[in-house]
Every structure is written in structure tokens, then in C-alpha cells.
Amino acid sequence: MKANNAIKAIIESSKQVFITQGLNSVSMTDIVNASGYSRGGVYRYFSNVDEVFEALMMNEITNLNTENFASFNDFLQTEIFELNNIDQTLRLAGYEYMMHHREDSTLAQSIFKKHITLIQNLKQCSESQAHKIFVLLEGLTVLSLSGILDDTTLQQCINLINHEV
Template identity: 25%
Template sequence: MSSRSQETRKKILEAARKLFAEKGYDGVSMEDIAQASGVRKSLIYYYFESKEVLFEEVWIGVIEELEKELFPEVENEKSIAGAIKKLIKKYVEFTLNKSELSKLIARERMNILENGESLSRAKGKYVSLLNKLEKIFEKGKQEDVLNDIEPSTATEIISTVDSIPRKSLIKSVEEFLLKVILKEKVEH
């Protein structure tokens, strides 16, 4: 793919990401994306055969960006309690600092999970993320650093932080999650 071609594709993806975050999958047409990206609608179909394919590409990119924020530092942490604390902190930071992306996740999470047959790549990517989170909490349970909370519940709670509408509450939610999930306060 030529650099001009890559640039056009990138412009389409960025416009689509912004619109999907603002209006949701159902609220955005290919015409909207064409106008926002400054390209003809037919050119979008040259790169992406359908709105679903374009949405999946956007979704997978967003989840990959979230994973890059969460897992490298968590995996380097020596203690599981420290890893869980870092995981919560990083998820909250992602929600606060990458609001367009976290808004897209919050808005479309259920659509992805419920429409798995038509959005199977997107669902697979999201389920993979949830499984990685749950494995970290399972290790915390095995090493007895979790309060009386199931790893699946901890995963569900942390993965919905981006749904909190008032950003001013999110930092206090971080403290709350640490108290609810971990047995004792972990200092760094």
C-alpha cells in the first residue's frame, strides 16, 4: 500500500473512531464518515467492504491501544497485589486521558458482546481483553490478596469504569476499587 493510500485509510479510521465514539455504531452512516474524513463514500468501500468491517477495525485498534496501556507495566510488576493496583490505576488513567476511546468502549461494549456473530472479530478481541484481566485477578485470588470478590466480578467492575459519566468521580472510584478488590492497601 502506498503512503498516500495508507494516509487515506488512516484518515477514514480516525474519522470513524471519532464519530462512533460520539454517536455510536447505529448513529453513524458511511456518508457521515465520508464527510468527516473528506473522502468519497465509494473510497471508504475500497478500503472497508462494509460499515461492520470498518467498525471492527476501529474497535480492535481501540482495544489494542487499551492493552498497550494496561499490560506492559502490569506484567513487569513483581507482586500480584502491585500488579492489580497498577492495573486499576492504568485503567482509570486510560479512561481519564483517552476519553474518546473510553467513550467508544463504554458506548459499544454491549453491542459487541450481544452481536457476536456479525462482529465476531471485535467480540473476540474484547473477550480476549476480559480474559487477560480475569487471569490477573485469578492469580490475586490464588495468592490471597483479593478481598472476598470473584475474579470475574472484579473483571466486570474494572471493565466498566469507562461508563462513569462524570470524570470528576473517576479518581475516587480508583480508591474505591482498590479498597473493594485488594485486601490491604498496597504502597509503592
């Protein structure tokens, strides 16, 4: 039980580090400092930054359920908020992770599958439609991370998702 609490605390404290610094700039020292545990205490459970990030993302995926959203519109409002506040999300760190692990990432597949299922259930749509929505949202994420997403483009894509997909 004590080990589970320590692991959970390390993962939770790392979240803000990854949000603030992305993935590529984070060191185990950053994670140790944020956690309040000793270096040995952190290394007892995690060998490197990627392991901490993978554990964090698996927690995030596990917690992403239809129960978290009253409706598909509620889900979209959360997406819009995150797109407008991209620097307060894990998305940059996620993309950095995917770039380094594109050949062997089961994490990417887990994120993709979880979102497709979530969208299907909330919107009551086909897998193909959910896939299109996910791709549109990911495109908006790239635009937001690039600093070129404007309100007009965002609204046009949300309208497309709501009415045509």
C-alpha cells in the same frame, strides 16, 4: 502500501465519530466526512459502519498490551480516568455493537480474552481472579454510562479489586 495507509486513516478518523455519536447514530456519510476520503474511497475498503467499527476495535485490542502500563495500578488509573470521562471513550459504541451482535460476536470474545490476559499479567493473578476484576470493571462501566456511578462506589470497587480480588 497506499491501501494500508488509506485503511488506517479511515479507521483512525472514525474513532472520534464513534466516541461522539456512539455506534447506532453513525452513518457511512459521517465516516466519509471525517476521513476526508471520497465515498468510493471509503466503500472500497468498508461496506458498512460495523466493518469500520470492527476494524477500529481490532486495532484497539491489538494495541492493548502490558507494555502500555507500568503496573496493575497504572492500568486501574486508566480505567478510573475512562470511567470518570465515559463520554470520551468507545465504550458506549462497544456496548451498542455487542447488543446487535450478541449471537455472533467474535469481537466480544476477543475483547474479553485480551482483557483477562492483560489483567492476569499485570496483577499476576489467576484467570478466575482476572475474570472477577473484568466483571467488576464492566459493571462500573454500565453504572458510568447510566450516569449513576458516584465517587464512593467507584472507590469501594477499586479497593475491592486491589485488596480482595
